[in-house]
Amino acid sequence: MRHRLKDVAERAGVSVKTVSNVVNGYVHVRPDTRARVEEAISALNYRPNLSARNLRKGRTGVIALAVPELDIPYFAELARHVVNAAAELGWTVLIDQTGGGREQERVVASGITDHLIDGLIFSPLALTAEDLANLDGTPMVLLGERVDHGPADHVVIDNVAAAREITEHLIGLGRRRIAAIGSQRTPEGASARLRLTGYAAALEAAGLGYDEALIAPAPAWHRADGAAAMRHLLTSGVRPDAVFCFNDTLALGALRALHEAGLRVPDDVAVAGFDDIEDGRFSVPTLTTIAPDKEQIARLAVELLANRLDGDPSAPARELSAPYRLTPRESTHPR
Amino acid sequence: MRHRLKDVAERAGVSVKTVSNVVNGYVHVRPDTRARVEEAISALNYRPNLSARNLRKGRTGVIALAVPELDIPYFAELARHVVNAAAELGWTVLIDQTGGGREQERVVASGITDHLIDGLIFSPLALTAEDLANLDGTPMVLLGERVDHGPADHVVIDNVAAAREITEHLIGLGRRRIAAIGSQRTPEGASARLRLTGYAAALEAAGLGYDEALIAPAPAWHRADGAAAMRHLLTSGVRPDAVFCFNDTLALGALRALHEAGLRVPDDVAVAGFDDIEDGRFSVPTLTTIAPDKEQIARLAVELLANRLDGDPSAPARELSAPYRLTPRESTHPR
């Protein structure tokens, strides 16, 4: 029941190409011809076949955003901003959830890009620079730290400086036994490593020792992992008076574990997170965090992609940095 | 730098169609021919052009999931399940965030379906049955209550029964002044109306009066709306001893507002939500809720879509119901 240019052309008594010209806003069409064609278009409820158009033109007007997990609120919030930023350029954004594994990400990066979409904004966890090098074709913008200096455009925030700043905030409260939750040794843990570096730098600068026992790993960065890590710290006897969690969901899990252990936040233990997700503004207590400018990240990513699409595809890759802000809330109020 | 069947064919010394046959697993290809072709494919890093394939075959292997907002965790969690269920059938899922407005939803429903994808799983808020009737073409499965008995397949949960059950749970705790947060008078508020109906039915059956002053509207169902509605209830002097929030994010906002007002949950006010999002399992206190079987919802939706794609596109629309479970947690522990 779907109609083609041919059907519209027959109804309007013109050639297929003239209908195409009307659809695409070509100027040299007589007003009455245009009117006849438009009548036929709406009578038949004609809409162009994007696959055919894409095949012919090489453009769909659709880009994809690939993220590891949508139920990590940071990515969901980021997705909203990307959708909005892209809408301003008339693009539709489709979102692909990769799961974060290297193989899945490789499938997305190569599979999805097979001419269905014009470009890809990609937040990879496990993908290597080598994987990326094998991707000829679709323009791509990467978000986040992983794949340093690969062949693609890149939007980052300064994880080391941000982690250092929030750790210094904890130190400034007079806390001395500051734990960290979220370290990862896997290749996926690039952000974790950078945040750990910033944390260590802050401790060092303040003359506080770096104590391996205060570092709790977390296989993933979900609430459950944060709660488990916090419980581990509490039972291991290291008695932290503050915790820097490498993202907000970890921190929310840690808050829960502290509550269950009967400890008060921030009185007994101050808690800080990273990402500024909405939950942290309504949790009890509200959560001190690093707020990356997600809107800016999204806007920069979309702009980079637009430049790549319109400009020279082999221009050197650019790396842009987005701002962040330390946002103190109840979980680190002074005692 | 992208290669076509033709390039592979030339390198392997066979016809274009033979390469196509190898790619598609056609059986009658001599082993040595197949090997030559496969060598050429990997040497050139060939991957098929999906637009062209789609144009020819009418299938892409890609379906879309359209939801109002990804940063409502319920939709994010649902998205994960849909992605997983579709993966079992070899489908890729792209997610489209509509924003929930009628016009935007109409654009998605008609625009996205323009041959880029094979089918659509759609969770609409504002779309009317009339809008849907105008969509010839792409098979579609609807999630949620809106668009009752429209022309499309449908997966629902029994909102009335679930709302009634959780309200009865609050009544069973001995609460008598049970407020409701989340009512909506707009056409988008179909779920709100059903949940309000279930709430009222439970009160009625228990011989408790329905008090308009205990019903707090919420323009959207975000945490901020829940907090504002709760504050409104607290300052209006109706003194509720329990609140049923029409989703979990509203409830988390309400928890926050109760905390700020110095009230204890559940001792002073019991709180219940709806959706069973992950946050509610880690909040302080943890949140009593209705847990819809999201995995089942996703599986049913994907199955309906698969049937629609393989079977008769004009078969009568089916409506399937997914189960839910009342999940009591700390926020309604007996005093």
Place this chain on the structure above:
DNA sequence: CCTGCTTTCTACAACGTTGTAGGCAACGTT
């Protein structure tokens, strides 16, 4: 009336893929 330009429209080919029809060997059966 011819020339050249502009406006309006059309025919055709091409984008990369796959279904259809058919050709050519090789084989087994009569």
Place this chain on the structure above:
DNA sequence: AACGTTGCCTACAACGTTGTAGAAAGCAGG
């Protein structure tokens, strides 16, 4: 030796769209 069958492969057309080339008609200027 002729025949049908099977296995393997190829040529061609078609999916719906748009770029290119150019035709037809109208107009201005000589």
